Amino acid sequence: MSKRVCQIIKLKPAAEAEYKEIHAAVWPGVLAALERAHITDYSIHHYPPLQLLIATFKYTGSDYEGDMKKVGDDLETQRWWKVTDGMQESFIEGAEGSGRDVPWWTEVEEVFRFKGKA
Known part of the structure; x- marks a missing residue:
């Protein structure tokens, strides 16, 4: 069974251009970690x-918490977060x-939700 997730965070105004630029070419290792964790149809809106x-x-x-832990344990993803976290402010x-x-x-x-006809 699939699950849809929506999350929010604040983008620091001074980081807007850099954030968009880095997300125009997300590192392949980060995308591979998401794929291994059964994450699809991922988008970020501003x-x-x-x-x-x-x-x-x-x-x-089938194991959301376990798969999210695997993403967090991925070294490339950790390096990515060191870059992107500095551009954000958490609400938590x-x-x-x-x-x-x-x-x-924040989830x-x-x-x-309207699924419509498939």
Whole structure:
């Protein structure tokens, strides 16, 4: 059974151009780690008036927590997060960065979904 996830975080205004530039060419190792963790259809949207980044993805595996831990253990992903975390501000009190005990991105509740005809 698949799961859809939506997360938000604040983008520091001074980092907007750099954030978009780095995401125009995401490192292949980072994408491979996501793929190994059964993550598909991943996108990040930017809403400048609130400096908001909105990420959505579909998880198609059977062990979400385990697969997310594998992503966090990936060395290339850890290096990526060292770059991107500095461009962001978490909404979660006590968050210190991606891959730590306290989540960096905030998961938001889905309140509506229309699948339409497949």
